Amino acid sequence: MAPHQPWLLLLLLASWPLPGSSQPRYQPGDPVVLYVNKVGPYHNPQETYHYYQLPVCSPEKIQHKSLSLGEVLDGDRMAESMYQIRFRESVEKTVLCVKTLTLDQVERLRQAIEELYYFEFVVDDIPLRGFVGYMEESGFLPHSHKIGLWTHLDFHLEWNGDRIIYANVSVRDVKPHSLDDVRGPGPLSLTHTYSVRWSETASERRGGRRGRGDDGGFFPHTLEIHWLSIINSMVLVFLLVGFVVVILMRVLKNDLARYNLDEEASSSSSGDDFDQGDNGWKIIHTDVFRFPPCRSLLCAVLGVGSQFLALGTGIIAMALLGMFNVHRHGAINSAAILLYALTCCISGYVSSNFYRQVGGERWVWNIMLTTSLFSAPFFVTWSVVNSVHWANGSTQALPATTILLLLTVWLLVGFPLTVIGGIFGKNRAGPFDAPCRTKNIAREIPPQPWYKATLVHMTIGGFLPFSAISVELYYIFATVWGREQYTLYGILFFVFAILLSVGACISIALTYFQLSGEDYRWWWRSVLSAGSTGAEELGAGSPAAGSRLPPDAQVSLLSLLRHLSNRCPTEFQAALLALPPDTGAQIRGALSSA
Known part of the structure; x- marks a missing residue:
């Protein structure tokens, strides 16, 4: 299995979707598919539901889009919509459908609007977001509470050559349909309409999309003062590095000079008897490399830490290289799953190698502890949360097929790589390189101050x-x-x-x-x-x-x-x-x- 691992890695990296590698090209009049995705409260990002769970216009047979692993983990559930959009063909106000609502369905819409539900559509990998309805509430006398449903959506798309550069949805020049006076037992009939506006832009795809933003200004952008973080961190780094390098090194130099003088003055005594009339760190040099308790757990922690350091560095490096397009849903999630599985060999190697150096013999138990140190607690906490999402009908709950896929990745890739890395680490481990020998009898530790x-x-x-x-x-x-x-x-x-x-x-x-x-x-x-x-x-x-x-x-x-x-x-x-x-x-x- 080991000789095939590099080829597997190269295959996975070669198949990674780079930004711009799968951007569709259109001819005038070609259909542009618009997918409906999810809805949820604006102030609660973790609560999302499928768009068609609301009483809205929906086709007789819902066709779902095939999603990537990262999109599923992100809670996406895309399905084809009834909107008819063609490339570079504007559409005036046209009827989408006539929806007849019962009183219960109206109450569901009222509750969704009161909770500030927003919807998300996707066209050409560009998310379009807007609010389901409109709510106006006045706290002064006389008190007013108005709720309205947006029944008309206006789509604005910009094109350059044969590509879509920008897309947005709005409710321009229309009034919401009031839901305040719906109290009778009879059904409510609503006519949903839409319009499409196309315009040409001189912006290129890459610069245009990222420069305009992927949400049309729907979500806030308040991340402009990062330099405060950099200045604060740099000051702390300079202070600490100066403290360690300058002050600590001077103290160590003085200690070494003092110990060397004492050693020359008492050359007749044994080299291991430095504790006669002295104190400090040099006096415990025969105990400082005494192996700690719970060595297997310590090595497992170091191994998993090595893995996550490589994982975090890899994710950030891929982001710096532009491999995560902001318009691609769940790309970081997919990369995290892939890198986690591939870096399991690092945790196995580091843990087993260090465990053998500190005199560990139960290396099989060490490998099992390493592979379950993070995955077992993660699985338990995820199971509880996923069960709650499933009970509430949220799209954040993973389907059974996705769960089986993740388990298969861990069983067929992650766990075997941990074992392989552990075997290599055990076989390549040398003796622990300590500059001085360790006494058989541990030295008594004096009482320590509270600090x-x-x-x-x-x-x-x-x-x-x-x-x-x-x-x-x-x-x-x-x-x-x-x-x-x-x-x-x-x-x-x-x-x-x-x-x-x-x-x-x-x-x-x-x-x-x-x-x-x-x-x-x-x-x-x-x-x-x-x-x-x-x-x-x-x-x-x-x-x-x-x-x-x-x-x-x-x-x-x-x-x-x-x-x-x-x-x-x-x-x-x-x-x-x-x-x-x-x-x-x-x-x-x-x-x-x-």
Whole structure:
């Protein structure tokens, strides 16, 4: 199986849809298919339903569009509509259908309009969005509450050559049909109409589409002050790097000079008896590389962290290369699934290799722990949320075929690659390279002051990296749980690098202070100190995202908890990846210099 993996990777990369590679070309008069997609409350992005679940004009036989994996994961459920649109042929006001509504159907529409339902159509991979109806409410006397349904839609499309550049839907020059006076037992007959306007533009497809925006201004664009995040992060990085490089190195240099003088003065004593009349980090040099408890779990955490670091870097790199067109639904979701499966070999290799170095023997159990460390909790939380979505009839619930596809990808690609990576890592692992031997009997650790407790180090180690990315996290939360759109991947990559740099610096500094107190249990402490950034994000993300949800959004609340409960451990593992190796390298270098 191993020799075929590179060819499989090349095949998958070659088949990746690049922007512009599948843009349709039209001749005058060619039909342009408009798909209806989903509806949902404007202030609740996690609650979406199929458009035809509303009492609207629908064909006798609904033809669904074949969707990609990413589109299904994004909650898309596209189906053909009754709108007849032809390339470069404008259409005056024409009748779509005459819909007869019962009183219950009218109440459903009234409730949808009161909850600010919006619809989403798709034409040539361009989403068109608009509100289902109109609501006007006055809080002054006399109190008024008006609800109207938009029965006419105006489509405006721009073309250049044989391609569609821009599309938008609006309700120009029409009044909504009032639903306030519908109280009788009889049915309500509504005539739905539409019009199509074509205009030529000089803009090219790539620049025109992205420059005009993919939503016609329907969703807000409030992501203009990212430089505040960059300045804040850069100041913190310079301060921390200066602290670690200048101050810490000077302290280590003075310590090494003092220890070398003491060693020359007491040359008759044994090299392992440095604890006579001295203290500090050098006194525990025979215990500092004593292997930690729960080695298999520690190695599994490092392995999964390596995988997610590669996964996050790959996603951002693909975005920087322009492989994610903002008009393609769910492209990032598809890429995340693909890269997660392919990077499973990294987690298996790193975990098994390090596990063998620290003297682990149960490498099969280590592989099983590595492959289930993220996937098992993720599956449990996803199952709960998906069941709630399914019970509510939301399009966020995955179909059974998609679930089977994801399980097949994990069983046939992800899990085997984890095992293969584990076998390679185990076979290529050498002995642990420690600059000094470890005593058989562990040294007694003296009582530590309160400011050197694990919880204090976790608070400090998580807060500083979190503060470096806190401003950028606001925009990410606004994108995930709000309506803003995030496309500044260059800044995201820069902030991601800052997160790793700050985490590594603060982990090295905290480990030095821990060793100075003659506490050699630095393995798990360095992991928890830097990885607690995920806990800081959980504490800040819950109220930030909760404030964006309506009070009765139980489904969105569950989705919020699922996102945070899965995202924060993921960031925990990815953030701490380079920290124990970097910390160990610093300790090795210091002891080797001594």
